[in-house]
Amino acid sequence: MAKNRFVASTALTGLLGLGLIAIAPVGAAHAQQTPDQGDRDTTLEVEEIVVTGSYIQRRSDVSQASPITSIGIADLNNIGAADIADLTQTLTINTGSQNNPDAFTQNFSTGTSNINLRGLGVSSTLVLLNGRRQVVSGAATDNGVNFVDTASLVPLIAIERLEILKDGAATLYGADAVAGVANFLTRDGFEGLEVRGEFQTIADTGSSSDARIEVLGGVQMDRGYAIAAVSYLDRTPLTMQEKRLSPLFGPDLSSIGDPGTYLPLGQIPLDVSLADVYTQFAGIPTAEGTPLEAIRAGLSAAGELPAFADPACGSTPNSQAPGAVPALGLPAGVVGICQFDFGEFYNLVPEESRLQGFAKAGYDITDNLSFFAEFGFARNRAERGNTPTFPILTAQLIGGETGPTGLPAHPSNPFGVDLISLFRPIGTGEAVNSTHDSDTYRFSGGFDWRINDTWRLNTSVTAATNEFRVSVQDTLRNEMAFALAGLGGENCDPLTGTPGEGPCFFFDPFGPGQASPLNTEEVLDYVIDRNRLDFDSDLLVVDAVIAGDLGDRLALPGGPIGVAVGGQYRGERYGLDADTNSNNGNFLFASGAGTAVPDFRGERDTYAVFGEVRLPATDWMEVNASVRYEDIQGVGDSVDPKVGVLIMPHDDLSLRGTFSTSFRAPSIFQQETGGFVALAQLRDPLVGNTAFLAEFTTGNPDLNPEDSRQFNVGATYQPGAVPGLSLSLDYWNFDFDDKITKENAQALLDEAERQAAQVGNPTPLLNPDRFVRPALQFGLPLLSQVNTQFVNAPSIETAGLDFSASYQFDTAIGTFRPSFEGTLITKYDITDPTLGVIDGKGNRNFTNVGNPTPPLRFNLGLNWTQGAHAFNVYGRYIDGFDDDQASPTAEPGPDGRVPENGVVSDIFTVDLQYTLQVNQLFDLDESLVFSAGAINVAGTEPPFVNTNGGYESRVHDPRGRVVYVRLTASF
Structure with a gap:
């Protein structure tokens, strides 16, 4: 991934976490590299910045103990990403995210997208924008999990880069950072006007297309800056009548x-x-x-x-x-x-339209006091x-x-x-x-006070709301x-x-x-x-952090000791307002077997304090430590530490390691909901049929917070003798206890079948508290609903390797940059609350509380640039995995393929892109860049899965070959 540099004036604009945002000093120029500018470098070097995973300033070229992936604006353009979901789909560290919402596994959340690092759940990755928390979507997944909707975050044109912290970060950022942090940083230093238009369409089977227009404007003043961005997307649907991935009269x-x-x-x-x-x-x-x-x-x-x-x-x-x-x-x-x-x-x-906007401004009130404010909105509409x-x-x-x-x-x-x-x-x-209508509004503002040359106080307030309506x-x-x-x-x-x-x-x-x-x-x-x-979700966050160093008197051989201390208040509100018929259980499908869906409203407050210290023991070793105390109303409190060590025995080599504990509280929805209905494909052992049935899930006020222990050890090698070569390897391990999850309805049926076999009669399958069979009094045992609740699963442990390599070199015919990155999962052990211990690695995990887990994912890339021309090619591999939902006999797909029973095949796709710097070719004064490309250029279909829809929507893209053109003009 490209390494991005901030200009001096925006060095502290990227302060991450808990509202540490600073405003540009007087007279600084906010130069910024615009998209598709190729090698034209308009940035300035910086001395110090604050990066994801720490509140303490450090040099921008210094390595860290925590593993961080940085994805810059050039990378987003090179892969042809039109929105954040396009990027998430390519991340090898992401598995089980719901970016292709379908009717069969995501009843409410159509039109949304999310991130799922390590397959630990879409609520276990903390999503930040400019270092500050975002409100969770009112729409929950079918598993009852609320998440930050990245489709409502910010126009893509406004993003400077994404930083992903790949180990636990609850000590600094609090609950929900158990699997890591994804922090989106905006282009605060942009000056001028940029307009981007893009059109993409499916090029083989089906007619779905995206038309998108985005505009970004920015001004830089003597004592401040302002930027504003807006985007509009019009997406036409791809229906299963146009493109059928499941066989006729098959699983559907x-x-x-x-x-x-x-x-x-x-x-x-x-x-x-x-x-x-x-x-x-x-x-x-x-x-x-x-x-x-x-x-x-x-x-x-x-x-x-x-x-x-x-x-x-x-x-x-x-x-x-x-x-x-x-x-x-x-x-x-x-x-x-x-x-x-x-x-x-x-x-x-689905058919979609999205109107999104973002604006941010900063002003130096005095030489030592700065103010910032930012506002965002998203009006997303989806129909399925x-x-x-x-x-x-x-x-x-x-x-x-x-x-x-x-x-x-x-x-x-x-x-x-x-x-x-x-x-x-x-x-x-x-x-x-x-219909799935989402409206999000967000405001954040705060002050940065430079107490002296080394200490500063940052305060901020963030208020956000999401209203999500499903009909x-x-x-x-x-x-x-x-x-x-x-x-x-x-x-x-x-x-x-x-x-x-x-x-x-x-x-x-x-x-x-x-x-x-x-x-x-x-x-x-x-x-x-x-x-x-009608769901509504509200968030109010107040942050205060003071950070600096202890000076030369207490300095260690490697330099001054860095210290940060902070506190945070979070107020969360969540509620559901259903129509009268839903309240009365007067629907015959959406409410299951006539089950009442009550209105509810819950709220809670969270208070936290934390401290962080950076100990530069020598010029080649650094120790970082942090601890956080958090008290969550109605849940309890937790103390979580983190320690990291960075060793640089040679200029070419850095070794790193971290250990930490983390926690995640149950959401208000999981604790207090009076019940919600999701629909799922279930096999009833009593009847012998597989059918699309209702799951009615109630909240559990006795849920414990989930806690975890994680460690990471890794190394980066950048040999000076081979400029442009970079090699990186990390081993990671996450061990969760009391994992918060919804009971798996199929697991309940399977366990009842096992118990029935043991006792020699079907009584467990006739349990009316679990299995609703409304016509049983007429001798008809048809199942219409399974009753579940939120529980604490005993444990989930996952481990694996992240690896990457890149090499950039110049030749007479241009600059080449081959790259390789991948993730190998070596362990994904699930202790299901119903079924017990399960080896979830290489499994679809349909019948338990886990996520689909292909053992291996990797991306191969080759970038070539020469003058005004650039060409990119990427190969993407997703390993095959077992299907624990498999039917006794596999049905052929629409193309006649009959998969091996119980196996989802591996898949390899290729993406291509050509970019032309039109302004360089024709010596224009303004930047004009044309790009054209194809995603999945061979039109490889997703592996057939004998389930509703015919594919695994949490892993694979159903669209096939997608071609696009993009034109970006900067003034």
Whole structure:
């Protein structure tokens, strides 16, 4: 990565952490290198700066004990990054981030992006902007984790560089820095006007495209500076109808469709032992070893269990004619269901628009007192396709001419008997979008007081808020029940009305729902509404830090002792305001089995103090130590130390090592939420089906903070005899205790299956506290919801190697810079709260609390520059890994590929970019730079995974080949 230099006037503008921001001294020039300027150097050397991981000033060319990756503006341009998510996707130290939000694993967070260092969770990496904390997104992941949304952070054109501290940093930055810190620094020294326009599009299958315009302006004054940036993105969607990564009637298959499936209520053999039936259907031998033939004979004696697929099944493109398959807890040969393929209604890339702005100004009030203020906003809008209506997860009753329910006969009932029905109201037609609206506002301001030549006091206040609104169409529980009985309608009195007459009407669940003449627009408006959830997240941070050195009298052989002492207050607020139907559990899918989703609001205050010392023992060895005390309301307090040693036995070699403890408190959402619903693909061992079901998760006020111990040892070798060569190697280890996580619903089902096998009956799988089966009273064991909560997992330990090499050399035909960087994970051991010890390295970890963990990732690069021309090529490798969600038999993908069962293949892609300095070529006065490139130039598809969507969205990019052009003009 390129090494960036700050000008003297902006040296302290990059002070990181807890609001240490200083303002430029009088008369300083804020020169800055603009994007794509190639080798033109407009920066000045600096004497001292403060870098990520320390509050104590040091020379900019001095190494550190903590491992830091610095990614400059030139690097961002070279890889073709259009936004922060493009950068995150290429980081080998990042795994499991959710930058390709899909409908199947990220129900709320469409339109967001995040960072997940070491696969330790998207909330375990602290994201800073100019060294200060950011508000977490109101939208949580499906695992109930709040995170900083990097898609709402700052326009990319305003970023000078990203510094990533790769070991724990809670001693300085507090909770959430357990896996490291990602700090984005803005271009405070920019002067002039820069305009950048970019267009990128998918070049093989699909039509999704991005059009982006960004503008940055800056002025430098005698006693201060000001910059402002704005960006706008318009993204068109990539639908699964355009590009299908999963096979037709493969993993995107629902047993509840339109047309639907019906079971005659009067013929359910309630006198047959359900325990025997469920035991056999779950594939678990009973204590007596009852064979399948005996159970079938018992069913025949009591009356067959026919299930009628709707006569219209198979008449629509998304429905599949019934087959003799086991489903809904009934054995093969007894039931036929009308299956529904929902895949084509969803998106691989959502439709989005983003309007973002950032402004910052600084002013020297006196020669020793400076002031700064910065403001940012983001207005992001995303829409994602869904099926016209979701399936109804609770069995509905429909009256016939005969039967025990007493319901009025439905005029469209072709069977003439009372029915238990499984259907979705509308399965044909256009997709209906869910909307995901995010508004973020942020202000930060403070003072820098130069007490004397070596000591300074920094104070700042940061206030930020995020409002996130999610809306999706769903079926109303009470209204549908009334309408199936002919008592639907706003003006129908269900106590006195006559079914199907006057203001009372029937909803027709037979045949394609949209085609029925009974299902008028008035009827559909009555039984269908939009589920609306409004989340809001607020943050207030007050910081004060004093830093300096103890002078020559207490100096060590290597120089003066550096000291920093500081304190911080954080106030956090988080809440949910749901619509009335959600509050009352009146939705049939989005609220699971009619589960109420209550409003809630929580708040807490955190107080912290810390100290840091830098001991330059000799001119070749330095010791750094820090400690932090933090008291979090309603959670407890923690004292965490960190020590680091830097040894430079030779000018060419530096050795480093750190050890620290860290902690992370449970979020307000995890502690206080009254419950939220996420949707997941789950395999029910009792029924034998895999279906898209609801997970209802409640908060846990008894959660403990998670704590961790981490150490890092590494070396950097830059031989003077070979200028331009740099080699680096680090070994890292993170050991977490009490890891905060949501119980894995599939793990709960798998563990219940194991317990059922042990006791010889299905009782564990019928636990109503965990597994909601609303039609069980009718003999139908269909699972609609799994109840989970937030818990402390016993432990997660991960370790590995980071390695990098680069070499820059000049030739007669230009300057070349080959590079190589990678991460090898040697350990990812999970102690799951349900399943126990699991080796998660090289595993998708779908059925436990871990993240997908490819053992090896690396990037190969080659940069060439000659005059006005530059060319970059990158090869990116992601190792294969096991799929613990794998089905017994693998389905072929759309291209006919049949993956090895239980294995997600490795993948290697190549990116290319050409850049032309137009101003140099034509001797223009102003900078004009043209770039063109391709991401994944060969169009390599993501490895097929036999799951909803057909790929692993937390690891792979579904888009295929993407080409782009960019034009940057600087004035």
